[in-house]
Amino acid sequence: MVAPVPSDSLVARALASDSAAMARLMTRAEAGSPECRPALAQIYAKAGRAHVIGITGVPGSGKSTLVSTLTVKLRRSGKRVGIIAVDPSSPYSGGSIMGDRIRMSELVGDEGIFIRSMATHGAHGGMARASLEAVDVLDAAGFDYVIIETVGVGQAEVEIARAAHTVVVVSAPGLGDDIQAIKAGILEIADIHAVSKCDRSDANRTVSDLKTMLAMGMSLASGGAWQSPVVPTSSAKGEGFEQLIECLDRHGQLMRHSDAGRERVRRIAEFRMLKTAEDLLHQRFLEARQGTLVAVSAQLSDRRISPYQAAERLLNGINLQGSP
Amino acid sequence: MVAPVPSDSLVARALASDSAAMARLMTRAEAGSPECRPALAQIYAKAGRAHVIGITGVPGSGKSTLVSTLTVKLRRSGKRVGIIAVDPSSPYSGGSIMGDRIRMSELVGDEGIFIRSMATHGAHGGMARASLEAVDVLDAAGFDYVIIETVGVGQAEVEIARAAHTVVVVSAPGLGDDIQAIKAGILEIADIHAVSKCDRSDANRTVSDLKTMLAMGMSLASGGAWQSPVVPTSSAKGEGFEQLIECLDRHGQLMRHSDAGRERVRRIAEFRMLKTAEDLLHQRFLEARQGTLVAVSAQLSDRRISPYQAAERLLNGINLQGSP
Numbered sequence: 001m002v003a004p005v006p007s008d009s010l011v012a013r014a015l016a017s018d019s020a021a022m023a024r025l026m027t028r029a030e031a032g033s034p035e036c037r038p039a040l041a042q043i044y045a046k047a048g049r050a051h052v053i054g055i056t057g058v059p060g061s062g063k064s065t066l067v068s069t070l071t072v073k074l075r076r077s078g079k080r081v082g083i084i085a086v087d088p089s090s091p092y093s094g095g096s097i098m099g100d101r102i103r104m105s106e107l108v109g110d111e112g113i114f115i116r117s118m119a120t121h122g123a124h125g126g127m128a129r130a131s132l133e134a135v136d137v138l139d140a141a142g143f144d145y146v147i148i149e150t151v152g153v154g155q156a157e158v159e160i161a162r163a164a165h166t167v168v169v170v171s172a173p174g175l176g177d178d179i180q181a182i183k184a185g186i187l188e189i190a191d192i193h194a195v196s197k198c199d200r201s202d203a204n205r206t207v208s209d210l211k212t213m214l215a216m217g218m219s220l221a222s223g224g225a226w227q228s229p230v231v232p233t234s235s236a237k238g239e240g241f242e243q244l245i246e247c248l249d250r251h252g253q254l255m256r257h258s259d260a261g262r263e264r265v266r267r268i269a270e271f272r273m274l275k276t277a278e279d280l281l282h283q284r285f286l287e288a289r290q291g292t293l294v295a296v297s298a299q300l301s302d303r304r305i306s307p308y309q310a311a312e313r314l315l316n317g318i319n320l321q322g323s324p
Numbered sequence: 325m326v327a328p329v330p331s332d333s334l335v336a337r338a339l340a341s342d343s344a345a346m347a348r349l350m351t352r353a354e355a356g357s358p359e360c361r362p363a364l365a366q367i368y369a370k371a372g373r374a375h376v377i378g379i380t381g382v383p384g385s386g387k388s389t390l391v392s393t394l395t396v397k398l399r400r401s402g403k404r405v406g407i408i409a410v411d412p413s414s415p416y417s418g419g420s421i422m423g424d425r426i427r428m429s430e431l432v433g434d435e436g437i438f439i440r441s442m443a444t445h446g447a448h449g450g451m452a453r454a455s456l457e458a459v460d461v462l463d464a465a466g467f468d469y470v471i472i473e474t475v476g477v478g479q480a481e482v483e484i485a486r487a488a489h490t491v492v493v494v495s496a497p498g499l500g501d502d503i504q505a506i507k508a509g510i511l512e513i514a515d516i517h518a519v520s521k522c523d524r525s526d527a528n529r530t531v532s533d534l535k536t537m538l539a540m541g542m543s544l545a546s547g548g549a550w551q552s553p554v555v556p557t558s559s560a561k562g563e564g565f566e567q568l569i570e571c572l573d574r575h576g577q578l579m580r581h582s583d584a585g586r587e588r589v590r591r592i593a594e595f596r597m598l599k600t601a602e603d604l605l606h607q608r609f610l611e612a613r614q615g616t617l618v619a620v621s622a623q624l625s626d627r628r629i630s631p632y633q634a635a636e637r638l639l640n641g642i643n644l645q646g647s648p
Contacts (some may be wrong), residue, residue, distance in 0.1 A: 041630035048627055059383070059477070059503050127479060129631070151506070153383070154478015155451060179383050182475070269625035269634075274609050276635035278602050285598050301593035303372055306365035307453070310593075311600035315639075 011042045017141045019114065021188060026116055029133035032126050032279060040133050047139035050082075050250040054161035055194075056152035058183045062235065063195035066170055067149050069235040073245060074145055080112040082138030085140050086131050086150040086160055093127060114138060126279040128160050144217030145248075152186045160280055161189070163268050166248055166257045168192045173202040187213065190228050198232040198240060207232050226254060285314060335366045341465045343438065350440055353457035355363050356450050356603065371463035373408075375576040380476035380508045386520035386559065387494040391473050393559040395437060397569060398469055404436040406462030410455050410474040410484055413416030438462060450603040454485050456596055467573075476510045485513070489579045489593050490572055493515045495534060497526040511537065514552050516571050522556040522564060550578060587626050609638060 003268075005011045011286045013021035027041065028036035029217030059064035066083075118131050131148060138146045148164055150157040161167055169190035171183065174190050174197075187193070195207050210230045253260030285293070293314065300310040333360070337345035349367065359580035360582045374610035381387035388409075395405045442455050455472060462470045472488055474481040485491055495507065498521075511534075519531050535553045553571050557564030579585030610616070615636065624634040 037630070038633045041632065044630045045627050059506055060500050132631075151477065153475065153506075155480040157478055158442060176384050182383055182477075209424060266621060266625045269631075270609075270621050272631045273621060273624055273634040273638055275633040277605060277609075277638045280632070280639060281601060281605060282598060282636050283593075287603075297594050297597060298589060300597055301590045303369050306361070306368045307457075307593075307596045307600040308361045308365065308604070310597040311604050313596055314601045 005042050009039075011039050012118075013042065013081065013270055014137055015046060015140055015142075017111070019111070021139050022114060022141060023116070025137050026118075026130075026134045029137075030118065030130045032130065040136070043133070043140045045134045047124045047136040050135075050139035050143055050146045050148045050239040051166070051248070052116040052135055052139070052148065052164045052250060054148045054150070054164030054188060054239050055170065056158060056161035056167070056189075057172070057196075058152045058175065058179050058186070060175055060179060061152070061172045061183075063149060063170040064153075065235045066194060066196050066233060067147055069233075069238065070241060070244065071147070071157075073238075073241040075112055077245075078112075080142065082113070082135075082143040082146045083115045083149045084131055084134045084138070085117045086127065086148065086157060114141075114143065126275075126282070127156060128163070129272070129279045131274075133162050153182050157305045158186055158189065159271070165261070165264065165272050166191050166251045167270075168171065168194050168244075170194045170196050171206055172196045173200050173206040177251050191226065193228060193230045193243070194240075194244055195230065195232045196235065199234040204234065225258060225260060226251065228284065229273050240323065281315070288314075329366050333363075335363050338367065339370060339464055339466075340460055341435070343435070344463050346438060347440070349461050350442075350454075350458045353461070354442065354454045355445055356454065356607065362458070367457070367460045367464045370490075371460040374459075374463035374467055374470045375490070375572070376459055376463070376470045376472065376488045377572060378472045378474070378491045379494065379576050380474050380482060380485035380491070380510060380513075381496070381520075382476045382499065382503050382510070384499055384503060385476070385494045385496045385507075387473060390494055390518060390520050390557060391471055393557075393562065394532060394565060394568065395471070397565040398564075399434065399436055401437075401569075403468040404466065406437070406459075406465075406467040406470040407439045408455055408458045408462070408470065408472045409439065409441045409639035410451065410472065410481060417445075433610045438467065450606070451480060451597040452487070453596070453603045454480050455484050456487055456599075477506050482513065483595070487595050488516050489585070489588065489592075490575045492518050492568075492572075493613065494518045495530055496520045497524050497530040515550065516568070517552060517554045518557065518564075518568055519556045523558040523560050527556065549582060549584060550575065556623030605639070607643075610637075 010021050010024060014025050025036070025039060033101060055063055055067055055304055056095060057066075067083060067085075071083065075080050116134055118127065135146050147203070148161060150161045152158060152161070152169065157261055167189050169192075171187075171193060172195070175183065193210050193214075195203055197203055197209065198207070207230055214228060214230065231240055231244045233244060255264060263309060296305070296310050296313050299305045300307065329339070334348060338349050349360070349363060353364060379387055379391055381390075391407060391409075395407065398405050440458055442451065442458060459470050459472060472485060474485045476482060476485070476493065491513050493510055493516075495511075495517060496519070499507065517525055517534050517538075519534065521527055522531070531554055538552060538554065555564055555568045555571055557568060576602050579588060620629070620634050620637050623629045624631065
């Protein structure tokens with residue numbers, strides 16, 4: 001199904017962990033142009049060994065600091081760590097917010113670490129598809145852990161974190177009511193709860209609240225064989241990370257060697273199929289906009305047809321075009 | 325294209341502003357079952373008169389309080405106001421977070437107001453499609469203003485707010501750094517900037533920062549004929565809402581009677597076509613999962629085909645099935 005990889009190609013260099021080649025493939029994945037699909041298919045075929053970890057939390061939860069500290073700790077055991085940060089985008093700045101990454105200065109120059117911020121330029125960026133293709137690049141290049149970090153607010157953003165073998169939800173003490181309300185919506189996707197800022201006196205309350213919630217039966221993310229642990233951490237003091245890594249590895253092993261894990265891998269594959277199909281749909285929608293679809297969109301705009309009728313024509317019209 | 329509406333039907337009762345009928349249609353839109361499509365098509369054909377206002381802001385921006393106060397003020401001029409609140413969902417509570425709505429108790433029992441919270445049960449809820457169908461119901465029932473309120477974090481959530489004639493972005497003084505960073509990403513979609521909590525002494529700074537930003541040329545949402553105004557408001561003191569309503573009406577007039585407005589209506593129609601097509605794609609993906617797609621998803625899961633190849637098969641397979 002997949003063509004062999006020429007030894008001097010971009011793909012071959014990315015597979016050999018050439019940073020520039022990996023970065024270029026990720027840029028092409030973000031652009032989403034059809035020409036990069038054969039390369040990404042070659043990468044996909046080589047991936048599948050890394051432990052992919054989704055780390056999410058509401059704004060202010062300290063998740064970026066936790067990711068930075070976790071990465072430093074994982075590096076000390078010789079493991080290679082890739083980070084894909086899915087940040088809020090800003091069309092006018094044209095880039096992602098990198099403030100948190102500055103704290104990682106001690107990691108700069110370490111070839112066992114690769115960090116990439118994914119921006120979502122405009123409304124339809126194929127954010128999920130591109131982010132998971134970037135994960136593939138790191139996975140295929142032999143990184144042991146690939147962390148997908150997303151803000152834990154927003155349907156699309158939470159979905160991406162869930163497309164991982166292990167999901168860590170970061171909670172912090174002392175957040176405002178509006179943030180707490182949003183937090184409630186993501187707790188149930190956690191395989192592991194990490195509580196950040198546990199050097200603060202009010203962190204005990206956050207830990208005990210989570211434990212109470214779990215005791216009431218709200219931990220279902222990994223199926224019956226797994227009880228989601230609550231891990232108190234302090235990035236300031238460097239505490240709790242041994243336990244966090246132990247939990248990550250234990251959950252990673254479970255996912256690798258259980259039916260629940262195989263089912264999860266299958267679900268992730270289905271998610272990618274659907275997100276890629278949505279992206280193709282959108283690309284062809286944009287292509288068709290200048291042609292046959294102008295009449296359909298005008299009829300819809302004038303309310304002579306319904307959104308469902310227009311959508312059927314879009315789906316059917318796209319198919320009649322054939323595909324490369 | 326659209327069948328006539330029998331006088332005793334659910335649609336006829338919704339068009340006559342029967343609250344129970346409107347609520348039932350919205351519930352059916354949320355469920356997304358094919359049986360409700362003829363009714364929603366009839367509703368869509370009758371809609372198109374309301375001024376649809378998207379109101380968004382980061383958590384803690386005070387947007388729900390602003391929406392409540394604005395609604396009270398609009399009611400005093402005799403206008404009917406519908407609110408579609410797109411809230412973070414929680415699969416385990418099965419409902420939306422209604423806390424903010426409690427503040428609207430003075431509005432309860434007023435038939436000129438209809439409030440609906442849209443929940444997104446699970447990852448693929450067709451949130452945009454269903455929310456905009458709920459807007460149609462209120463629009464077709466003759467509500468003068470329909471407000472779509474969404475949290476201003478998350479690609480999907482921001483997209484929904486943008487599918488309005490006029491977008492209001494709510495900013496507040498005194499938010500944390502993480503929130504400020506996210507806020508930056510939504511400012512450029514504003515037709516109108518509302519600053520909340522202007523009874524606070526630090527609100528002047530928020531107002532002047534926004535004005536500086538706009539002076540630097542960052543107001544492009546409505547095209548050249550419109551300068552996005554910055555409106556200071558205080559829900560606590562009830563101040564600033566006359567100016568906000570004046571700006572809303574002025575922008576609504578511009579959208580109704582300009583090429584930029586007609587272009588915007590066309591873009592909203594295209595967005596709906598695409599979101600509805602995505603939703604149909606997902607529904608048929610779920611239907612096909614038990615049949616022909618099992619083999620495709622297994623091949624993808626085993627990395628024998630790429631996500632693009634799987635996506636092509638999904639798009640093509642769907643078409644071969646035909647559609648109801």
